[in-house]
Amino acid sequence: xxxxxxxxxxxxxxxxxxxxxxxxxxxxxxxxxxxxxxxxxxxxxxxxxxxxxxxxxxxxxxxxxxxxxxxxxxxxxxxxxxxxxxxxxxxxxxxxxxxxxxxxxxxxxxxxxxxxxxxxxxxxxxxxxxxxxxxxxxxxxxxxxxxxxxxxxxxxxxxxxxxxxxxxxxxxxxxxxxxxxxxxxxxxxxxxxxxxxxxxxxxxxxxxxxxxxxxxxxxxxxxxxxxxxxxxxxxxxxxxxxxxxxxxxxxxxxxxxxxxxxxxxxxxxxxxxxxxxxxxxxxxxxxxxxxxxxxxxxxxxxxxxxxxxxxxxxxxxxxxxxxxxxxxxxxxxxxxxxxxxxxxxxxxxxxxxxxxxxxxxxxxxxxxxxxxxxxxxxxxxxxxxxxxxxxxxxxxxxxxxxxxxxxxxxxxxxxxxxxxxxxxxxxxxxxxxxxxxxxxxxxxxxxxxxxxxxxxxxxxxxxxxxxxxxxxxxxxxxxxxxxxxxxxxxxxxxxxxxxxxxxxxxxxxxxxxxxxxxxxxxxxxxxxxxxxxxxxxxxxxxxxxxxxxxxxxxxxxxxxxxxxxxxxxxxxxxxxxxxxxxxxxxxxxxxxxxxxxxxxx
Amino acid sequence: xxxxxxxxxxxxxxxxxxxxxxxxxxxxxxxxxxxxxxxxxxxxxxxxxxxxxxxxxxxxxxxxxxxxxxxxxxxxxxxxxxxxxxxxxxxxxxxxxxxxxxxxxxxxxxxxxxxxxxxxxxxxxxxxxxxxxxxxxxxxxxxxxxxxxxxxxxxxxxxxxxxxxxxxxxxxxxxxxxxxxxxxxxxxxxxxxxxxxxxxxxxxxxxxxxxxxxxxxxxxxxxxxxxxxxxxxxxxxxxxxxxxxxxxxxxxxxxxxxxxxxxxxxxxxxxxxxxxxxxxxxxxxxxxxxxxxxxxxxxxxxxxxxxxxxxxxxxxxxxxxxxxxxxxxxxxxxxxxxxxxxxxxxxxxxxxxxxxxxxxxxxxxxxxxxxxxxxxxxxxx
Numbered sequence: 001x002x003x004x005x006x007x008x009x010x011x012x013x014x015x016x017x018x019x020x021x022x023x024x025x026x027x028x029x030x031x032x033x034x035x036x037x038x039x040x041x042x043x044x045x046x047x048x049x050x051x052x053x054x055x056x057x058x059x060x061x062x063x064x065x066x067x068x069x070x071x072x073x074x075x076x077x078x079x080x081x082x083x084x085x086x087x088x089x090x091x092x093x094x095x096x097x098x099x100x101x102x103x104x105x106x107x108x109x110x111x112x113x114x115x116x117x118x119x120x121x122x123x124x125x126x127x128x129x130x131x132x133x134x135x136x137x138x139x140x141x142x143x144x145x146x147x148x149x150x151x152x153x154x155x156x157x158x159x160x161x162x163x164x165x166x167x168x169x170x171x172x173x174x175x176x177x178x179x180x181x182x183x184x185x186x187x188x189x190x191x192x193x194x195x196x197x198x199x200x201x202x203x204x205x206x207x208x209x210x211x212x213x214x215x216x217x218x219x220x221x222x223x224x225x226x227x228x229x230x231x232x233x234x235x236x237x238x239x240x241x242x243x244x245x246x247x248x249x250x251x252x253x254x255x256x257x258x259x260x261x262x263x264x265x266x267x268x269x270x271x272x273x274x275x276x277x278x279x280x281x282x283x284x285x286x287x288x289x290x291x292x293x294x295x296x297x298x299x300x301x302x303x304x305x306x307x308x309x310x311x312x313x314x315x316x317x318x319x320x321x322x323x324x325x326x327x328x329x330x331x332x333x334x335x336x337x338x339x340x341x342x343x344x345x346x347x348x349x350x351x352x353x354x355x356x357x358x359x360x361x362x363x364x365x366x367x368x369x370x371x372x373x374x375x376x377x378x379x380x381x382x383x384x385x386x387x388x389x390x391x392x393x394x395x396x397x398x399x400x401x402x403x404x405x406x407x408x409x410x411x412x413x414x415x416x417x418x419x420x421x422x423x424x425x426x427x428x429x430x431x432x433x434x435x436x437x438x439x440x441x442x443x444x445x446x447x448x449x450x451x452x453x454x455x456x457x458x459x460x461x462x463x464x465x466x467x468x469x470x471x472x473x474x475x476x477x478x479x480x481x482x483x484x485x486x487x488x489x490x491x492x493x494x495x496x497x498x499x500x501x502x503x504x505x506x507x508x509x510x511x512x513x514x515x516x517x518x519x520x521x522x523x524x525x526x527x528x529x530x531x532x533x534x535x536x537x538x539x540x541x542x543x544x545x546x547x548x549x550x551x552x553x554x555x556x557x558x559x560x561x562x563x564x565x566x567x568x569x570x571x572x573x574x575x576x577x578x579x580x581x582x583x584x585x586x587x588x589x590x591x592x593x594x595x596x597x598x599x600x601x
Numbered sequence: 602x603x604x605x606x607x608x609x610x611x612x613x614x615x616x617x618x619x620x621x622x623x624x625x626x627x628x629x630x631x632x633x634x635x636x637x638x639x640x641x642x643x644x645x646x647x648x649x650x651x652x653x654x655x656x657x658x659x660x661x662x663x664x665x666x667x668x669x670x671x672x673x674x675x676x677x678x679x680x681x682x683x684x685x686x687x688x689x690x691x692x693x694x695x696x697x698x699x700x701x702x703x704x705x706x707x708x709x710x711x712x713x714x715x716x717x718x719x720x721x722x723x724x725x726x727x728x729x730x731x732x733x734x735x736x737x738x739x740x741x742x743x744x745x746x747x748x749x750x751x752x753x754x755x756x757x758x759x760x761x762x763x764x765x766x767x768x769x770x771x772x773x774x775x776x777x778x779x780x781x782x783x784x785x786x787x788x789x790x791x792x793x794x795x796x797x798x799x800x801x802x803x804x805x806x807x808x809x810x811x812x813x814x815x816x817x818x819x820x821x822x823x824x825x826x827x828x829x830x831x832x833x834x835x836x837x838x839x840x841x842x843x844x845x846x847x848x849x850x851x852x853x854x855x856x857x858x859x860x861x862x863x864x865x866x867x868x869x870x871x872x873x874x875x876x877x878x879x880x881x882x883x884x885x886x887x888x889x890x891x892x893x894x895x896x897x898x899x900x901x902x903x904x905x906x907x908x909x910x911x912x913x914x915x916x917x918x919x920x921x922x923x924x925x926x927x928x929x930x931x932x933x934x935x936x937x938x939x940x941x942x943x944x945x946x947x948x949x950x951x952x953x954x955x956x957x958x959x960x961x962x963x964x965x966x967x968x969x970x971x972x973x974x975x976x977x978x979x980x981x982x
Binding site: 336391392398402403404405433435439440461463464465466467468469480481482483484486487488489490491492493494 | 626627628629630631632633634638639640643646647678680681682969970972973974975976977978979
């Protein structure tokens with residue numbers, strides 16, 4: 001069948017070299033014409049239809065990053081050409097961040113299949129291999145916890161690797177969840193305890209994946225277990241080590257708004273419920289065993305070994321679940337919001353800890369007060385439980401999101417958590433004025449729009465218009481913004497500003513992606529195999545993505561995705577075989593398979 | 602009241618340089634960061650909106666584009682790269698065309714080729730005219746006095762004729778601007794007392810450009826003020842003191858002329874450098890009219906200096922030829938560029954700031970929805 005191939009891009013670039021793919025496609029059998037129409041071409045169905053008819057074309061292939069975008073125009077053109085409009089085929093190549101060579105070969109294969117009228121996933125179907133029954137879950141946030149529990153509850157062994165000293169991830173830091181205003185810890189901690197007690201979950205905290213070898217069904221993964229310097233089996237979390245430790249550093253769990261010791265536990269409900277030594281700040285470790293050592297001397301159980309060493313182990317697993325989560329956008333990058341220079345400009349995560357009953361102020365929303373640090377002999381701005389309550393609070397949406405200078409994408413959860421913050425402010429400080437500055441209110445989930453309406457009814461001023469600056473004018477902190485719906489320019493004197501920071505892939509995502517051979521999209525998130533059809537699979541056989549690491553999403557979506565991943569892993573374990581990696585197929589193999597599927601003799 | 606919408610307005614504006622208006626998603630960052638936006642005049646976002654909606658009448662009677670001095674902060678911070686600063690610049694070009702009663706301005710802005718052709722045509726005509734007139738009434742070897750190739754007395758008369766044409770055009774166009782912005786665009790009557798009360802603003806803005814200074818960075822303001830004052834000084838010297846300008850070196854008028862020349866060459870060189878380097882937001886995009894403006898300015902200044910130097914060196918023939926070349930730049934600049942192109946903002950901007958105050962006071966307090974508790978409107982500086 002005579003085939004015409006059109007390259008139409010929605011965005012430029014994206015790592016695929018369109019010219020080289022076009023050159024390759026020109027030599028495919030039956031391909032009569034190849035046209036590169038560039039980015040967002042305007043397609044006139046009548047003109048194209050006339051050309052197709054004159055050339056006697058029976059099949060049209062649209063190739064590009066989002067070819068479906070152009071399908072209606074070409075379908076109409078085929079109708080006008082009196083050809084079969086069902087013969088419009090799409091060859092999609094998703095943008096790739098790294099591994100352009102792989103991306104190019106994949107694009108060629110997609111074009112080769114479409115030109116023969118064969119669905120890509122039929123031709124590019126890797127062979128299956130036997131699968132090991134154990135599964136590795138990387139990341140112990142809510143997604144990793146959920147996936148691990150689902151698989152272990154089905155009776156299969158799970159190795160759960162977590163970089164920090166406790167599982168729980170970001171969700172453990174949150175106060176309430178939206179839109180139900182449930183207590184986040186009440187949902188998460190029972191799951192955490194189940195993980196800690198599960199006989200089929202081998203929990204490895206303070207551990208990192210350092211090497212990956214083998215292949216689908218039999219991955220050999222090297223795991224570096226940083227030493228905790230506290231014996232997990234005998235520690236009873238009595239806190240004496242922490243009490244005697246002289247070193248104070250800012251607490252990661254409290255998002256930096258409070259301090260912890262170098263001998264510490266992230267939070268009282270941590271799993272495993274064991275103290276840990278922060279080697280980077282421990283006086284003993286840093287002085288090479290010359291100074292301090294107070295915790296080891298005072299420990300009533302004698303379970304602290306300050307000289308313990310890291311170890312590397314290897315596990316062999318059939319499936320791997322990536323659940324590495326995210327980081328928040330660094331608000332210091334946008335200087336005009338004053339984060340890092342104005343004491344009462346907070347990130348969302350800092351506010352989350354401030355308003356949390358387990359936070360440094362016991363959940364009281366206060367502004368920072370200046371205190372003299374006698375040891376360091378400097379004035380510091382700290383959150384003290386007796387600090388002054390803010391009378392006016394501004395919440396600024398889209399910090400670092402939907403902005404071409406930072407992240408062009410929408411981080412998806414910020415509108416909703418900002419509304420939740422407004423509710424918490426109004427609940428705890430009924431007389432305080434609370435302003436939300438937004439661009440578009442993205443209340444997309446079940447019950448979300450109702451939640452947004454409820455917040456407005458509670459008296460929060462929801463102002464359409466992103467503010468531009470937060471600045472100190474004399475004694476006042478002033479937020480200046482356009483009130484678009486009120487058609488005016490306003491200034492808001494405020495006592496506290498909360499920046500609704502966006503989300504970015506977790507640190508180390510790039511290295512992990514390289515080790516696992518899983519591509520990332522242009523924003524750095526892990527790429528799923530197919531956005532609609534296989535949103536939790538990756539192109540590596542037996543490697544899945546769950547939760548934020550695949551892209552911003554809220555807790556219900558992350559949990560649902562984690563359960564789906566567990567089903568995927570269990571499917572292969574039950575069948576005894578796992579589908580291989582897409583990269584195991586060469587272009588010529590896919591071509592040959594497409595050819596045999598197109599001409600079944 | 603019915604509102605007419607021009608759906609192709611945004612396409613039309615593209616020819617004046619506004620290319621990215623459709624990218625705007627109305628976050629309001631630009632208005633919030635603008636040092637000149639206040640409770641009465643909120644821009645650039647509102648202008649972007651009017652453009653997207655095709656509200657031609659609203660834009661035509663608006664004063665906002667003239668209140669912007671293109672510091673570029675809005676464009677630098679725009680999350681959509683929609684270039685609000687360049688949109689305001691394009692609207693100024695579009696308004697210049699709207700105020701122009703002859704329609705020549707719109708032709709020039711939309712078709713730079715037509716502008717260049719007109720400039721070259723007039724230059725050629727000027728050159729031929731002066732050459733013909735000079736060779737029949739004087740000798741190429743004589744620069745001044747009896748038998749001079751271009752007798753300064755007649756040149757002066759010619760200057761005055763040109764100034765008369767120029768004044769007529771500027772007055773007519775300014776009157777149209779007044780008609781559009783005050784008579785049609787201000788919903789309240791403007792009493793005579795208000796006109797008198799604020800009249801001082803026109804010369805004040807013209808000579809100090811105070812508002813540009815409020816943009817923040819002093820350098821662009823100083824360059825702009827330097828260029829404008831040099832130009833104005835040169836214009837006054839030529840119109841009223843042409844005889845004295847060409848007298849001895851240390852005459853005060855003469856010294857002033859030298860200073861103005863340095864100002865013209867220096868400022869235009871810096872501006873060309875800025876537009877070539879494209880580091881500041883306001884210089885990233887250059888419409889053809891911006892280049893024509895600067896090229897012409899530099900040409901006129903350099904030929905003026907050259908003519909002077911050659912004359913002082915006693916090379917009368919060369920000086921006379923350069924004089925003709927100089928006039929070939931001056932005449933198109935004064936007759937075409939000043940009333941119809943970028944130079945026109947020299948009149949429109951101080952007038953707009955004056956009109957803006959008139960409008961603000963004439964309208965007074967308007968009814969608005971209640972403010973969110975604790976918020977206050979941004980007052981004018």
